[in-house]
Amino acid sequence: MKISFDDFSFGAYNIFQAIRKAAAMDREKLLQEKEVVEEINRHKWLRSELVGYDIGFEEAASDWFKNYAPAWVAHHNKDCRSKCKK
Numbered sequence: 001m002k003i004s005f006d007d008f009s010f011g012a013y014n015i016f017q018a019i020r021k022a023a024a025m026d027r028e029k030l031l032q033e034k035e036v037v038e039e040i041n042r043h044k045w046l047r048s049e050l051v052g053y054d055i056g057f058e059e060a061a062s063d064w065f066k067n068y069a070p071a072w073v074a075h076h077n078k079d080c081r082s083k084c085k086k
Helices: 012-025 027-031 034-051 057-067 069-084
Strands: none
Touching: 027 034, 027 057, 027 069, 034 057, 034 069, 057 069
């Protein structure tokens, strides 16, 4: 999947879509990070409690990547930029 310049046109929606595409491209890479797996396991626990049964890691991961990964990536990229400048 390739991100084009058009994805970064004006508007928060387009920026969010570009971040979502970037997160989808790096799904396997993100799954190698301990913090991401911890976030997915936390999400799995919360969603399982909500529905009353264990939803499993795959369903939790799919939901987390769909709904939370873009914000997580944006937040952690911002953290990295501020830490890497030092």
